[in-house]
Amino acid sequence: MMKLRELTLKETHDLLKAGEIGVVELTREYLDAIHENNPSINCYVTLCENEALNQAEEAQKRLSSGEENSALCGIPMGIKDNMCTYGVRTTCASKMLENFIPPYSSTAVDRLLKKGAVMLGKLNMDEFAMGSSTENTIFGPTRNPWNTEYVAGGSSGGSAAAVAANLAGFTLGSDTGGSIRQPAAFCGVVGLKPTYGLVSRYGLVAFASSLDQIGPLTKDVTDCALVMDEVVAHDPMDSTSVAWENGSFTEDLEKGVKGLSLGLPAEFFDSALDDGVRKAILKTIKLLEEQGASAQETALPGIKHAVPAYYLISSSEASANLARYDGIRYGHRSKAAKNIDEVYRSSRGEGFGREVKRRILLGTYALSSGYHDELYNKALKVRRIIANEFARAFEQFDVIIGPAYPTTAFKLGEKLEDPLKMYLSDIYTAGVNLAGLPGLVVPCGLDDKNMPIGIQLIGKPFSEKLLLRIGYAIEKAVGSFKALKNEGRA
């Protein structure tokens, strides 16, 4: 018999609505599965069992009484552990915040809870969202449900793995340079990094404020649209938040791709790209052409500078954003410290992991007088150039299409000792954050090791509905997540 937790959000909602299943029963099934499977996947770092069951009962009442009709009501979800959750510890996978229990919730989580979504727990990540493998974490690495010798990607590795392992109906992740899209690609799920400003950042523990964006990871494209419908809203608590006035994210899904033009940047298909990934991407584009889309090669020459610009800007902002963890008010405080300087030094020295320290040092350096112009300011110029190149490309194409990452998932520990190599692989994702654009990753095939491959669609600001529409067409053509999974198992 099919397990409830293998259903998509949409399918689950239909059954809940029809009264064929109950929210509590559904939630218990997810919790049982987490108890059974989390030890091998390690996607959850905090489980909210009692709270989840209480929320489930409440959601059931609201569904039964017809008070709440949201597709998310009663759906069990998981939240990346860098989004503040009232009364539930929010660690950012860091010793620094190991015992931090926020007295407030992030706007995004709050919106979902108000719609009746059930929060199962908090999900593993790279410390302060810095990393691409969910290995930089005090909780130990998250493993890829497709093959536990492989990483789940990062930094939202827990969010992607939880969806891939059917341990959440959907999850929220955050994406600063690819942190939703790359793990979505590695785990064969759908991941959307929305236009900058679309989802409120209030309560998202800041990594790089001008780049951070919350987005959903889901089992299919329809689910992604359903989550977007609830999580997107203008938030007066976030000055960079914008209002969405383009209707439901679900309404264009079935419109097809006929007449749409796809741009393939040469820089996304150079020699760095793994052959297996290339083949799957090109094959998928062929399928879209067969349905009436046109594809043409183009160029984004500035994108080759995206990685250095991204690391300079994100690390600079991080060096300020993470300065507040000083051991004074909350978070880790060194027991060895005897005076104020030692409180700073030792608390930060003990509380932050290596990768976080590396970024803080890089950012501090880039902003220092004498280097500011050469590093930080130059990176801002590159950012402008990249944004302009994308804008010009969108005069010609409806979307940019290509890979999300040069390879499929790599093995645990494989890149840990070579951070530079890890950084360089952000080449297809980081530019999208620099330009503030939306990027959608949907699964499009498997490589010869049976690991999933994701294809990335990049659009102009606020073109999420168009991206979801093309993603939906890909899903229909290639086969959904479930089909992919069955193929992988076969």
Place this chain on the structure above:
Amino acid sequence: MEYDIIIGLEIHSELKTQSKVFCGCKNEFGGDPNTQCCPVCLGMPGTLPVLNKTALEYAIKAGLAMNCKISRFSKLDRKNFFYPDMPKAYQISQYDLPICYDGYVDIEVNGETKRIGIERIHIEEDAGKLVHDPYGQGTLIDYNRCGVPLIEIVTRPDIRSPEEARILFETIKSILEYTEVSDCRMQEGSIRADVNLSIRPKGTEAFGVRTEMKNLNSFRSVQRAAEAEAKRQAEVLRKGGVVIQETRRWDDNKGESFSMRGKEEAMDYRYFPEPDLVPIVVDDEWLESIKRSIPELPQSRRDRYINELGIPRYDANLITMNKRVADMFDAAVAVCGNAKTVSNWIMTDIMRRINDKGEAVLDSPLNGKRFGEILLFLEKGEITQASAKKVMDEVIETGAEPSEIIEKRGLKVQRDENLVLDAVRKVIQSNPQAFNDYVSGKEKAFGFLMGRVMGELKGKGDPAQVKEVLTRELQAASS
């Protein structure tokens, strides 16, 4: 060798908005420690600032009152440094695009007007306060002040004496009070100044090396600190030394300053644009409405007092310098009618009270209206000067109405001819020595006898009438 003194001021002033600059917390002095803060002003993880538009409006208002240009496009920046009272470890401030720039303030020095350039005014957030733990060895932190909106006013180095520095500080404080953007309560530290000072041999052009003295919170300390620093620098040069660029701390009790940190230890603040806030755009309509909201400023009020009310320039200057005093003046004149009487009483009685006890009198029940009423009684000859003072004291103390006090204490002037005559005769009889002195031509004795009569009348006699009766009776008795 003689030296020129070159001074520039940096003045920080809190803005009296209802709420803080980036969150909804109350902006109020006092309150139990850490009761006026929230996750946003405490810089908790994930929280975001939202700019208080009123704070921006007040900054623009202050800028317009100081003849500044207003940036149509500006932004906020992060100024990075660790300090326990600053919970984000950066201060949101403005770096290269301040909201106001390129203005000036005219000051009055020895009866002459001098123009001092204002380089910029920018907006920023205040920090919390460190408090020594009275019960232990540690330091406690009160974050109530965290996120209170501040403006920093940076003058050009146009000031040429410690006295000018003090007058400029007074003048700027008065402009901020007039525009009602700040309370300028000095005891509460809501306005404070840094003094940048250098000296150069008279007749030369190039500026010398400057030092900075931080956080001076009274007019007097600005002048004293500047005097002492000019002297110290001259001393260094005379001894053949060199002035080093440094930040110094002024100790007002000791009357001297101490080096805090040198140029090598100067902080690198690593400014960069605050990504959590969008750029500030000021449109025409808004700017015009702020312009229209600016009230009469001290200079034009002073000119009005001189030209329309005939108040001496010195007095007008002093009265208008403090908006609350000038408001009291206006209210009193409206009741009493005689501007000169009001100005005389303010210059003597009210200024004395301010000098003795600070601005407490301005917060007391002796408002302009009651002050004017008392002076009106005086004008009409219904009470004496001595009684007027007594009534003022009692209004301040009890808050009772002047007419009630006069009634209750029976302070109305005694004009009954018979009563006055009785008192005069009684005094002459009981003071033969003084009487004899008067007769022998000692004028002083008259004053003595006059005082005795007034005493006999319990201070309620009309001095003119008493004088007339006393003169008549003395002449009658001596002839």
